[in-house]
Amino acid sequence: MSKLIMVSNRLPFHIERDGSTHRTTGGLASALEGAALENEQIWVGWPGGVEEDFEDLEQVRAGMLTSGMAPVFLTKQDLDGFYEGYANSTLWPLLHYMVERTKFSNDWWESYRRVNQKFAEVIMEVADEGDQVWIHDYHLFLVPSMLRGLDQGLRVGFFLHTPFCSSEIFRVLPDRAKILEGVLGADVIGFHAYSYLRHFRSSLLRVLGRETEMEGLWHDGREVRMGVYPIGHNHAGFDQAMKSPDFLEILESHRKDLAGKRMILNVERLDYTKGLPEKLAAMRRFLEQNPDKRDDVLFVLIAVPSRQGVQEYDTLTEEVQREVGAINGEFGKVGHTPVQFFHRGFPIANLAAFYATAEVCLVTPLRDGMNLVAKEFLDCQRPEFSTRPGVLILSEFAGAANELPQAIQVNPHDVDEVATALNRALEMPDDERHKRIEAMQSRLRLQDSGAWARRFLKDLDNVSQREDRIVVMKMKPLAAEVAGHVRAGRKLGLFLDYDGTLRDFVEVPDLAVPDPELPGLLRELAEHPKISVALVSGRAPEFMERYLSGLGVTLVAEHGYRWMDRGQGEWELFNPHVNTEWKAAIREHLEQASLLTPGTHVEEKQSALVWHYRKADPEFGLWRARGLLEELTSMAANLPVTVHHGQKIVEISSLQVSKGEAVDHLMRLWGTEVALVAGDDQTDETMITLSPEGVKFFSVKVGKGPTRAAYRTDITGMRVFLDELRANLRNSPAVQ
Numbered sequence: 001m002s003k004l005i006m007v008s009n010r011l012p013f014h015i016e017r018d019g020s021t022h023r024t025t026g027g028l029a030s031a032l033e034g035a036a037l038e039n040e041q042i043w044v045g046w047p048g049g050v051e052e053d054f055e056d057l058e059q060v061r062a063g064m065l066t067s068g069m070a071p072v073f074l075t076k077q078d079l080d081g082f083y084e085g086y087a088n089s090t091l092w093p094l095l096h097y098m099v100e101r102t103k104f105s106n107d108w109w110e111s112y113r114r115v116n117q118k119f120a121e122v123i124m125e126v127a128d129e130g131d132q133v134w135i136h137d138y139h140l141f142l143v144p145s146m147l148r149g150l151d152q153g154l155r156v157g158f159f160l161h162t163p164f165c166s167s168e169i170f171r172v173l174p175d176r177a178k179i180l181e182g183v184l185g186a187d188v189i190g191f192h193a194y195s196y197l198r199h200f201r202s203s204l205l206r207v208l209g210r211e212t213e214m215e216g217l218w219h220d221g222r223e224v225r226m227g228v229y230p231i232g233h234n235h236a237g238f239d240q241a242m243k244s245p246d247f248l249e250i251l252e253s254h255r256k257d258l259a260g261k262r263m264i265l266n267v268e269r270l271d272y273t274k275g276l277p278e279k280l281a282a283m284r285r286f287l288e289q290n291p292d293k294r295d296d297v298l299f300v301l302i303a304v305p306s307r308q309g310v311q312e313y314d315t316l317t318e319e320v321q322r323e324v325g326a327i328n329g330e331f332g333k334v335g336h337t338p339v340q341f342f343h344r345g346f347p348i349a350n351l352a353a354f355y356a357t358a359e360v361c362l363v364t365p366l367r368d369g370m371n372l373v374a375k376e377f378l379d380c381q382r383p384e385f386s387t388r389p390g391v392l393i394l395s396e397f398a399g400a401a402n403e404l405p406q407a408i409q410v411n412p413h414d415v416d417e418v419a420t421a422l423n424r425a426l427e428m429p430d431d432e433r434h435k436r437i438e439a440m441q442s443r444l445r446l447q448d449s450g451a452w453a454r455r456f457l458k459d460l461d462n463v464s465q466r467e468d469r470i471v472v473m474k475m476k477p478l479a480a481e482v483a484g485h486v487r488a489g490r491k492l493g494l495f496l497d498y499d500g501t502l503r504d505f506v507e508v509p510d511l512a513v514p515d516p517e518l519p520g521l522l523r524e525l526a527e528h529p530k531i532s533v534a535l536v537s538g539r540a541p542e543f544m545e546r547y548l549s550g551l552g553v554t555l556v557a558e559h560g561y562r563w564m565d566r567g568q569g570e571w572e573l574f575n576p577h578v579n580t581e582w583k584a585a586i587r588e589h590l591e592q593a594s595l596l597t598p599g600t601h602v603e604e605k606q607s608a609l610v611w612h613y614r615k616a617d618p619e620f621g622l623w624r625a626r627g628l629l630e631e632l633t634s635m636a637a638n639l640p641v642t643v644h645h646g647q648k649i650v651e652i653s654s655l656q657v658s659k660g661e662a663v664d665h666l667m668r669l670w671g672t673e674v675a676l677v678a679g680d681d682q683t684d685e686t687m688i689t690l691s692p693e694g695v696k697f698f699s700v701k702v703g704k705g706p707t708r709a710a711y712r713t714d715i716t717g718m719r720v721f722l723d724e725l726r727a728n729l730r731n732s733p734a735v736q
Helices: 027-031 057-065 076-095 106-126 143-150 176-183 194-208 235-241 245-258 276-289 311-331 348-357 373-380 415-427 430-446 449-461 471-487 518-527 541-548 583-596 618-638 659-670 682-688 715-730
Strands: 004-010 013-015 021-023 041-046 069-071 132-136 155-159 188-191 216-219 222-228 262-269 297-304 339-342 360-363 391-395 408-410 492-496 531-536 554-557 562-564 601-604 608-612 641-646 649-654 674-679 696-702 711-713
Touching: 004 106, 013 057, 041 106, 057 069, 069 106, 076 106, 106 143, 132 143, 132 449, 143 155, 143 176, 155 449, 176 194, 188 194, 188 449, 194 222, 194 618, 222 449, 235 348, 235 373, 235 449, 245 262, 245 348, 262 348, 262 373, 276 297, 276 311, 276 415, 297 311, 297 348, 311 339, 348 373, 360 373, 360 415, 373 391, 373 430, 391 415, 391 430, 408 415, 471 492, 471 674, 471 696, 471 711, 471 715, 492 659, 518 531, 518 715, 531 659, 541 554, 541 562, 554 659, 583 601, 583 608, 583 618, 618 641, 618 649, 641 682, 659 674, 659 682, 674 682, 682 696, 696 715, 711 715
Parallel strands: 004 041, 004 132, 041 069, 132 155, 155 188, 188 222, 262 297, 262 360, 297 339, 360 391, 391 408, 492 531, 492 674, 531 554, 674 696, 696 711
Antiparallel strands: 013 021, 216 222, 554 562, 601 608, 608 649, 641 649
16 A cells, blocks of 8 residues: 655654654644544654754654654755745745745745755655655645656645735746746645635746646646645544543633633734734724723734744734733723733643634634634534634635635725624624524534545545556557557558647747757658658648658648648649638638737638737737637638637638548548547547548547547657657568
8 A cells, every 4th residue: 555645844743952752733733633544654844953953863864764754854054045035035925915025035046946855855765656745835846846857656746735826926936937847746736725726827827838727737748637625624633622621621711711701812823924913903993993892802812923033023023012012001991901912822722712712703814825713713612612602703815715604704904894893793693693603614524624635635546657647658558559550561641730749839839840859750750661641730831841841741731721742842732612702801800809919910821810819918818719719600600611719829711621631631542551640629630530441540639628539648748659659660660
């Protein structure tokens, strides 16, 4: 049975200088406690401290491995540049939309890259073929692709616990392309919310030019899947804590201390993304507007220390403490201070007692990947412990807002709205409180942290073994099978699309010339006495003649309108009676669309018109293309044309012209006995769906999208096929 290798920035244990360890509280490890995962597990991460603190690293490493932990030791320089620098001073604020707080440094980037490489190397030391590797969070964006470069036998998952910001924000990052390429090394990529997935897809499009389907994309010969997996809270942990004797004692102590006052609770890390200054401003506004409630309400702020010693966080702590003092000084009286501030963490039983006692929970981060406090509060609001159902006030910018629509959702920047929500929560009737909280609790009980982990790992487990999921691997046996037919003396016809099949798309289509190896490969195949090769493209004759003639390969241009036998002589028409009178009406519409869409232009061919939008804004261009497709389909209803949406193009061509007709003609002309067709878009389906009588027929779809082809691969896989076919036949002449 394969192992599960969990990878996070920090191990769930802290190691002392003498090598002893103790478990840390909270975090990912606590969230996974209730998952009941059956696999053998090894946890990879930084153990705390710096490398210079330990006298014998190998001895410490060996001792930790016996406990299922593989430490990644970091030097002081690593820690400063990787953790304090790039991870938390560059990525953290940027992902949370706080560009003004984002700092950039080439030295930090180099530390980040170097530490990610260390993580990848430690993973490989403990990994075996077929193991699952689950990498967590923004600290380790580069590790998936680094693992892919070291070994392709692992099933790699990546989960982001923060938001993924919009592409307009993400593009500020100088290393944006490398970060995206790093994540694409994973087989399954997970996010808390659909909006984060949407922003990630938009960044792939705008930064890398990669169009994706909702469920994923093809990348480097593999299928990469993407999904939304909202994390749940540690229900098992809180359930156990609330059954302990300590919990009841703490609960009774809280009630005694409250002395009938109504608690409004806030729990979070002391971080600028949590919006504590804005929250305190809302509390002040509430107290100003509701003098009758000042003596009855107690705000309890639990702010767990975060990154102490960092100037920005120390300044935030001082600001919060100063404002708490100011509010208490203005609105407090003898025996009552309206705000109690706890700058420390609490054990789980204490937290559960706070949640059970609170009448209102105020969860208003400025931006948060999920926020489990909201879910923990709801879980602990149980009738046997709470005097009345509690009310959740939740920021609309927390990932949890997608799952908890019954909460009072607020804009945390709107101080008046939050203050009004506080009063509304306190005034809410019990029956409404009960209906709201029951609706949210029923969902959370089914979607706790264990369910979250099991769902992600199930999808990762469903990733095929290496040979099945790497599409280039499938092309080698196909090449061997086709070569076998040729060696047996059968005539082979190869019918290959060009753009998107033999050559990647580029920003300027005229620059998509053959790479240095392609002409020689095509020439050698075409010289074989039993092989005929045709390039069946939508390209204009001029491009094909300039770059692909003289190779012994038949050229078919404009999707089957013209052809040049063996790439020499004159261009001929497959059908000299093609009607092109429709072009004038369509051309005017396309030119108008180009005027309204910067970065687009119209190309005119003998039998077709093409609207190109490769240089347009990618999302605007795609949106306009879909609209244009609908308009043209309506316009062309009574015309002898077909309309299709290709790779960054919308093309209108004659119904009397098709790649399928051209290929069928050439197969009969050549007496083909075995045929292979390959293409990437809708126009290629006309040859993929052929059923030639008496011909052994192979069809290959290159890339994603619907198809009736028997095989699917990518451009790399297609080149592997041609190379393997040549190698199989090079020293094995056909039967004469």
